[in-house]
Every structure is written in C-alpha cells, then in structure tokens.
Amino acid sequence: MERTLIANNHYAKAKYESLKPKIEGMKTGGSVFEDCPRCYTNACQVEEEVPRLTSRRCLVCFHSGMQLQIDCPECGDSDQYVEPYDGFSCDKCDCEVKGDSEIFDLIDQNRYRGTKDGLDADTPANCDECQGYHTVCEYEGGYLCTNCFAHFDAVGQCQWCNDPMTGETEHTYVTGCEHCEGYAGHHADD
Ligand SMILES: [Zn+2]
Ligand SMILES: [Zn+2]
Ligand SMILES: [Zn+2]
Numbered sequence: 258m259e260r261t262l263i264a265n266n267h268y269a270k271a272k273y274e275s276l277k278p279k280i281e282g283m284k285t286g287g288s289v290f291e292d293c294p295r296c297y298t299n300a301c302q303v304e305e306e307v308p309r310l311t312s313r314r315c316l317v318c319f320h321s322g323m324q325l326q327i328d329c330p331e332c333g334d335s336d337q338y339v340e341p342y343d344g345f346s347c348d349k350c351d352c353e354v355k356g357d358s359e360i361f362d363l364i365d366q367n368r369y370r371g372t373k374d375g376l377d378a379d380t381p382a383n384c385d386e387c388q389g390y391h392t393v394c395e396y397e398g399g400y401l402c403t404n405c406f407a408h409f410d411a412v413g414q415c416q417w418c419n420d421p422m423t424g425e426t427e428h429t430y431v432t433g434c435e436h437c438e439g440y441a442g443h444h445a446d447d
C-alpha cells in the first residue's frame with residue numbers, strides 16, 4: 258500500500274514537472290492553482306465560474322470538484338461550503354441542512370418565492386445535466402442546479418408539459434422532456 262502511494266506520488270511529481278512550463282504560463286495568464294488534495298502537486302486549477310461558485314480540476318491526477326461558498330443560515334459564518342449532491346453542515350456551529358428541497362431553499366435567490374409575485378418565476382426548473390427534477394434555482398442573475406451545481410445563463414420551457422428546463426427545448430412538443438412523454442408518447446397508447 259505504502260509502496261504504491263510512494264510510486265503514485267513519484268509519478269505525480271514527474272508529471273507535474275513535465276506540466277510545469279504550461280502551468281507557469283497559465284499562471285502568468287491569470288490562472289490560479291492550489292495544491293491538489295489528492296496528489297499534493299500544485300496543479301489544481303481553481304476557477305470562479307460565477308460569484309462564490311468555484312470549480313477545481315487537477316491537471317496531474319484529474320481530481321475535480323465544485324464548491325459553493327455560503328453563509329451559515331444559523332451563525333452567519335461566511336467561510337462555509339456546500340458540495341454537489343451533498344448536504345450542508347457548518348463547522349462553526351451545529352447547523353445542518355439535509356434534503357434536496359432544503360438545499361434548494363438554502364441556495365435559491367428568488368426573493369418572491371412563495372408569494373403571489375413568485376408564481377410566474379421560471380424556477381424551480383429541471384436540470385438536464387443531472388436529470389434533477391425541480392433542482393434549478395435562481396442564482397446571481399443566472400440559474401444554478403442545487404444538485405450538480407451546473408450553471409446556466411437561461412432556462413427554457415418544455416413545450417408539452419410547460420415545466421421550466423435547462424436543455425434544448427426545440428422538439429419537446431413532440432418528444433417531451435426528461436419528465437414527460439410529449440405529444441408522441443401521449444398518443445402512443447391510443
Ligand atoms: Zn492532483
Ligand atoms: Zn454555523
Ligand atoms: Zn443538475
């Protein structure tokens with residue numbers, strides 16, 4: 258076990274050395290790199306996709322992940338993070354948020370939800386990246402899936418069931434979306 262670890266680490270270091278000119282070039286161009294939590298080389302590229310949503314991808318071992326920075330709803334600590342497909346637990350207090358709709362409410366920025374003005378919102382939308390049902394909320398002027406953290410500039414609407422969705426809507430009247438059968442499916446049993 259230890260021997261493989263050493264071998265892997267040796268391999269990672271060698272790969273890092275060969276990528277170093279490229280990485281240094283990217284740093285000069287403004288890219289940010291951190292030490293990778295898996296292979297420990299400084300090849301983990303950090304990108305802020307939208308405010309407070311960062312993605313990490315290691316050029317050496319391809320370890321990747323996303324994190325959304327949030328303020329703890331109980332103690333207000335701003336150094337807290339949620340990861341895709343995961344609940345939230347604060348490490349400053351004992352606040353825990355679990356469950357899809359609870360995480361949705363935690364991240365969602367639609368201030369009118371639940372009121373009369375919230376009725377014509379185009380969220381919650383369905384996510385076509387993770388097939389999540391009603392997982393996409395409003396976030397920083399765009400849309401964010403609270404399941405897989407995919408970010409979208411716009412959402413469309415299924416032309417058959419009228420559910421808001423993130424994927425291509427062009428043929429949805431006939432084919433339906435991930436969550437309905439469309440005209441063709443609806444009439445298939447006739
Ligand atoms: Zn790595
Ligand atoms: Zn807290
Ligand atoms: Zn998703």
Ligand SMILES: [Zn+2]
Pocket residue numbers: 415416417418419420429433434435436437438439
């Ligand atoms: Zn549909």
